[in-house]
Amino acid sequence: AMRLKLILGDQLNHQHSWFARPSADELFVMMEVRQETDYVLHHAQKIIAIFAAMRDFARRLRQAGHRVHYLAIDDADNRQSITANLDYLLAHHAATELRWQAPDEWRLDRQLADYAAALPIAAAMDDTEHFYTARDEAAHIFEGRDHWLMEHFYRRMRSKHGVLVSDTGKPAGGQWNFDHDNREAWQGIPWEPADLRGRHDHSVLWQTIQASGAKSFGEPNAGDFAWPLNHEEALEQLERFVELALPHFGRFQDAMSVKAWRLFHSLLSFAMNVKLLSPRTVIDRVQNAWRDGAVPVASAEGYIRQILGWREYVRGVYWHRMPGYDKLNAFGHDTPLPWWFWDGKTRMRCVAAAIGQSLEHAHSHHINRLMVIGNFALLAGLSPEELHRWYLGIYIDAFEWVELPNTLGMSQFADGGLLATKPYVSSAAYIDRMSDYCKGCHYDKKARLGERACPYNALYWDFFDRNRDKLAGNQRLGMVYQQLRRMDDGALAALRERAADLRARVAEL
Ligand code: FAD
Structure with missing residues (x-):
């Protein structure tokens, strides 16, 4: 046998x-x-x-x-x-x-x-013996609900698996979630930890891949390859992260900078997604660092939430909604991706930075993916299916179970709001607050109208204006619609015109 x-x-x-x-x-x-x-x-x-x-x-x-x-x-x-x-x-x-x-x-x-x-x-x-949850566990937790609140799932996971909870079931630090402590911009202090990942020469493998006829894009960096590719290397990366970056992870989780592509992120998604590293190993290590007093609870909690919360949760969404989830398009967006998604050449400095580092490293951190690239795509009405295929291709950690709910659900609201309670969109003001991208940009972050006005601004108002039927009833958007109602007709008409022009020439931005 x-x-x-x-x-x-x-x-x-x-x-x-x-x-x-x-x-x-x-x-x-x-x-x-x-x-x-x-x-x-x-x-x-x-x-x-x-x-x-x-x-x-x-x-x-x-x-x-x-x-x-x-x-x-x-x-x-x-x-x-x-x-x-x-x-x-x-x-x-x-x-x-x-x-x-x-x-x-x-x-x-x-x-x-x-x-x-x-x-x-x-x-x-x-079974793969990797995840905390079964494929259908989230679906059971959310049985019969239209909205799947991540926080609800996450607290259940914390309690069920005894992560950052006391013997009496109380959350560590007295709070389940320290998200409001994670909103700081980064001014360069402390500097991001040096990139100490081991380097390997994979040029021979790269030649073999090319000779096979497989097509690809982006910088191969084969001769000086930096990603951890076995269990030991992944463990080393985890140790470096816990020691050097985790203490600052919470504070700067949402920050962005042209000067620092990694900031205080762990770069462990590839290792975890191909299962070189168990999420339990990562969570145990981070929890111990907090117990030892080496990292603040806000950082440990913020980090653990991404893995025990988001990572398991999106997997549950995926299995609940497939097949068919990849075709959802709640706003009917169908503009093809402009060519600069493949070369990063746009005058929008934030997008050029986020796409540029994605092409260079096959990685960009969460806020770049969500609030720069995804944000623009949603405001400009790019095809969610094409965008999904782009995210699935470009990121080293992209596997459909995790990429698709993040792209279609969280980032594009293409499922009509199963994951996200409101669309993750913003005008230039948010990007400027959280990054150094706007300084030196071709476009003016303050202006809404005119050739040099930042495209995000007019597109932002136009997005809410043209989607009143779908979004105006959303309580979390009350302020936005109040501001829109206060806008006089002339101002609104000018914004619509500017947005229509931008949407017609995305390739030239
Ligand atoms: P850290 O910031 O150090 O976070 C630690 C870990 O938490 C990550 O390694 C990851 O395993 C997990 N995590 C964090 N956020 C999420 C999330 N939203 N969903 C699931 N897990 C999360 N992540 C992927 O692993 N693969 C993808 O294909 C992917 N596509 C994305 C597409 C979009 C549009 C968006 C907005 C996010 C996407 N993410 C994806 C989530 C997140 O951006 C990456 O997990 C993260 O940037 C990986 O880098 P890191 O290991 O340094 O993360």
């Missing part, structure tokens, strides 16, 4: 029970396939990172005595699709059973379930 066990590229969890002890009847299979490089146009660093991490993982499995059949992208036997390769591997090894771990993406979940259902041999799916 021979059992084949499939490990996908984002399932690199060496602590999984599958790897407890080597067995002569088991063969682990891993594959680099064009199916996965090509489902969307990816950033070069994302492809390099996944393949390099997979290769490292396979090496370690072999070292630990496991049998592994690894199909590299340029392997002559590689059929370049997961199921065609499984056909080949099952036959080649005369396998009597197939097992796989629950895919996090709906696309792969379906593909493997359909494939397995048609197999003449035994086939079954195992």
